[in-house]
Structures are given as structure tokens and as C-alpha cells.
Amino acid sequence: MAVVDRRQQVIKAAAKSFSLFGYKATTMDQVAKIANVGKGTIYTFFSNKEQLFDEILHTVILEMKNIAEREIRRDKPFFDNLQRVLDALLEFRSEHELFIKLSQEKREFGTPQAQEGLDKLESVILSYIEREVEYAIGLGEVKPCDPKVVSVVMLKLYIVLTSELNKLREPLDKEQIKSYFRLFLAEGLEQKQS
Numbered sequence: 294m295a296v297v298d299r300r301q302q303v304i305k306a307a308a309k310s311f312s313l314f315g316y317k318a319t320t321m322d323q324v325a326k327i328a329n330v331g332k333g334t335i336y337t338f339f340s341n342k343e344q345l346f347d348e349i350l351h352t353v354i355l356e357m358k359n360i361a362e363r364e365i366r367r368d369k370p371f372f373d374n375l376q377r378v379l380d381a382l383l384e385f386r387s388e389h390e391l392f393i394k395l396s397q398e399k400r401e402f403g404t405p406q407a408q409e410g411l412d413k414l415e416s417v418i419l420s421y422i423e424r425e426v427e428y429a430i431g432l433g434e435v436k437p438c439d440p441k442v443v444s445v446v447m448l449k450l451y452i453v454l455t456s457e458l459n460k461l462r463e464p465l466d467k468e469q470i471k472s473y474f475r476l477f478l479a480e481g482l483e484q485k486q487s
Contacts (some may be wrong), residue, residue: 300338302328304352307345312390315398316346316406343406350410353391354417360385361421371429372479375422376471379451382418419444433486450477 306328310319321342325332339345364377386392392414398407422444429435435443454470465473 299328299330299334302330303335303338303345304348308349308352308391311346311349312394315394315402315404316342316410317398317402317404321345346406346410349391350413353389354414357382357385357414357417358421365425371425371432371434372475375425375447376474378421378425379448380467383451383455386414415448419448422447447478450474 303324307319307324309327310323314323319342321332321335324345325335328335335345339348360381361378364381365374366377392411395407395410398404399411419441423440426435426438426440426443426447430437430440451470451474454465454473458465
């Protein structure tokens with residue numbers, strides 16, 4: 294078996310272990326067992342569990358970036374693109390076992406590494422939104438504003454509309470979410486063309 298294949302085998306096994314058991318409960322022994330390699334093989338590629346975890350996060354982040362790039366249509370308005378990207382990323386996040394396990398571990402045990410992993414993933418989403426806000430400002434679709442502040446507000450509002458609100462009432466459908474998103478943001482941010 295080639296060296297690259299073993300490395301990929303270890304990464305795949307680690308992703309499975311972190312998804313099943315979380316950060317805290319994953320051990321190098323478990324990863325070795327799932328990968329069907331000796332523990333020494335893991336240390337050939339990764340010096341510790343933290344480095345292995347970072348590699349898994351890096352892979353997930355690349356997947357998220359690919360999803361976002363795939364959803365952007367430069368011929369469409371900013372808010373339509375933003376809605377599509379957020380829908381796709383939040384769907385990916387809700388279906389990806391690693392996100393679910395890290396969120397659960399953070400809630401139940403307060404594991405710092407789980408929080409750091411979730412923070413890294415949120416940071417990628419925020420920087421992406423920030424770049425898109427800057428782009429829209431450049432096109433005159435969005436009023437001049439601080440893209441960093443706006444990106445945080447947009448993401449938090451979207452999370453509230455798509456999940457947090459579900460604890461208080463019936464879930465909103467996609468059209469209602471889009472309508473409220475536009476009500477709260479677009480009508481205040483959208484640059485009126487004359």
C-alpha cells in the first residue's frame with residue numbers, strides 16, 4: 294500500500310472516530326483500529342491528536358468553500374446569492390456528523406477543542422460572507438458599511454431564523470425565512486438604483 298493511501302486511510306478513520314465519539318473520546322488507538330493500521334503509522338503522519346483533528350477540519354473547510362463557490366451566480370443579486378450559500382452551508386452543517394457531534398460535545402462537556410473546531414468553521418463562513426458583502430458594496434448593491442459587522446449580523450440572523458426560532462414556534466419555511474431576511478436586512482442595506 295502506498296504512503297499516500299495510508300495517510301488517507303488514517304484521515305478517513307479519524308474523521309469517522311471524531312464524528313462518532315467526539316474530540317474528547319477519540320484516541321489514537323481507536324483511529325488506528327478503525328484505519329486497520331498500527332498506531333506508529335498514525336504518528337508517521339501526525340504528531341498528535343490535535344494535528345490530526347486540524348487536518349479533518351481543514352478538509353471540512355475545503356468542502357464548505359467548494360459548496361459556497363458552487364452556489365454563487367454572479368448574474369444574480371447579492372441577497373439571492375447569499376440566501377443560496379447560507380442554505381447550502383447550513384444544510385451541509387446540519388447533515389455532517391462531525392458538526393453534530395462537536396455541537397453535542399460542546400453543549401454537554403464544554404470541550405475547548407470542540408468549541409475551537411466550531412469556531413474555525415464559523416469563521417470560514419463569516420469571512421466568506423464578509424468578502425461577498427465587500428463585493429456587493431463594490432457593485433453598489435449594498436450601501437457602504439462595515440462588512441465584518443454585517444457578516445456577523447447576517448449569519449446570526451440566519452441561524453435564528455432557520456433553527457433557534459424553531460424552539461419557540463413552528464419552523465419557518467424557506468420562503469418565510471427569505472422574506473424575513475429581506476425585511477430585516479435587504480430593505481435597510483440594499484442600495485436603491487435610480
